[in-house]
Amino acid sequence: MDTDRFDRRKFVKGVGAASLVGLAGCSGGPESGGSDGDSNGGGSDGSDGSDGSDETETETEASGSETTNIGMVYATGGLGDGSFNDQAQTGIQQAADEFDLSYDESEPDSVSQFSTYQTQYAQSTDPDYDLVSCIGFLQADALSQTAPDYPDQDFMIVDSVVDADNVRSYTFKEHEGSYLVGQLAGLLTSRSFSAGDSSTSGDSTNVGFVGGVESSLIAKFEAGFTAGVKAANEDVDVQTTYTGSFSEPSAGQEAALSMYSSGADIIYHAAGNTGVGVFQAARDEGKFAIGVDRDQSVTTDYQDVILASMVKRVDTAVYNAAETTVNGNFEGGTATSLGLAEDGVDIVYGTELGDQIPDEVASEVQSSREAIVDGEISVPDSPE
Template sequence: MDTDRFDRRKFVKGVGAAGLIGLAGCTGGPESGGSSGNSGGSGGDSDSDSEETQTQTQASGSDTTYVGMVYATGGLGDGSFNDQAQTGIQRAAEEFDLSYDESEPDSVSQFSTYQTQYAQSTDPNYDLVSCIGFLQADALSQTAPDYPDQNFMIVDSVVDAPNVRSYTFKEHEGSYLVGQLAGLLTTQSFSAGGSSTQSDSTNVGFVGGVEGSLIKKFEAGYIAGVKAASDDVDVQSTYTGSFSDPSAGKEAALQMYSSGADIVYHAAGNTGVGVFQAAREEGRFAIGVDRDQSVTTDYQDVILASMVKRVDTAVYNAAKAIVNDSFEGGTATTLGLAEEGVDIVYGTELGDQIPEDVKSQIASARQAIIDGDVSVPTEPSNV
């Protein structure tokens, strides 16, 4: 292992001592908490500062495929975007002779460092570097040309380079469905768990993380779905500027609930945990994102539904292509409702209490979007 080139503690935020054991003496890449096909549990159970020792089984041999994972800021344990990506690589490791290592950047400025370290590594030689999140696009646009023989994939952005496979999603389509749910329920007297809608208000909210064209797609679809349910519903929108600040998410949501919002949908990564906290405190409802957050968080009592985004599918498919020697760089794939890349999933605790006529209207809208009868806007200004 080339220990002189960089130091683990200095450059990489690891995901636990177990990964360090699996990688000891074997890698020149970011020693950031590598994992194997036997990596157990979801990202929601990880602890980057853990010193516990666990047994890991590392795939090995000349035919082993090595993947380096560079996660989005906010890290593992978000119960959302990054954890969904981890699910994809875990599945690939279970099915193939594949080992993976993980890096959790604290800031956008670190993306280039991690991408480069994986690309430069020779022991192991990483067959694929997976870059999770649109904020990695600028760094990857610089890194990929410098390492033309290295395969990269990126989620949520398109990087035009012959060695990069890009995956994007139609987040606006899935967001339309949860928006319709919010719009329909706020116009009713609805109670579930310890929460209820306000009889004197038809008002819902949206909390975004870092403002940009991607998160605007969530917002645009959500607003369009709300308005499809009722033109009389008001929609409050705000951005916290971070995907890793639950306190900011809570503050934003509390303000919305106090201004009459019954339901708040977030597209804000770990910041969204604060939205759930606010919903519980105020006796209102929330909608999760990326994964079924009524499963991956402890807020089942307030989460009506989640807009799931199959980042795991993109990560898995890219890894599978590498294993099968069918990886196509310089291409882009977009996954929407028709491709089962996004969808609505009702909450495990509250979902059964949502009226069937509401679910029926949402199911009809879902099919109409797939059939092309409903076109969902990608920018709020077009709603």
């Protein structure tokens, strides 16, 4: 979908802990930061765009009584990550473009702030939010407490299942898409391959995986990637590192540099904004990287090193929840899982390097995609 045409939104910057305490008891929703569409809510360098202050900008938008109001609580790492949060934002932007819908956005700085933002939206009477969208598995614990306290408030969550009658849960089969990019990495690292200023050695014995916060969710990315690598070449090992953060590019860069120096020539990340550092390391070392969640050869400035991305249609989940809310048929107490068969995940080749990948390699990957959809290949969802 064309994200350039989405320019109508209201925006809330993450505020300091002291300010959150003061806001938690108010009857209105979180204050909305002004935006006329000329900002993506985050820095172009992949940061969350915050200047570290507690200042919150305000925009007043008149809305009729029939307008649907949605509150967005993003994952830590913030907007401008070029992947997970930005993909969620694309979904709500599309919904706002197509329906009579108004939305507010919040960017928590830490896990401890999730409960406060969720509660603020649920308590708000001006506006009265029809849906609160919780982006990321780290929100599950907070939502498990918040949802029962506000049984008349509808919530949705991405990447986790919360068992409550007023919560709709969306999960993805990340391991299926990760298998495909793993196979790509395994096939290319086993041959001499050059594109742009990067190359593989042809006799490499390993590739790399950089994860953010270690969890069963991110383990699905690792498991699928490793299975795909091994399917391509059993002799290729996978170096794995978890940085413990989704918002520290420097940690991603350090982890990737260590892997490249240990012989890896392709690294796949599932680390949010931390993954930007992986791309920088690939450029520094003349190696390759694989993006995640969105086509990161489009959403970042590292198209010269990104072979492909494992796209995860968080935007589809956000859009679907918004659409059903607008239409009055939102179904709480349900869970939906999206994989290759449902176009919930997939492999997308890089805009600059994709057409240089050998046809026989792309053909093998496509064959595996079809085999997974047909049930002929079963992809593990946890590391062995």
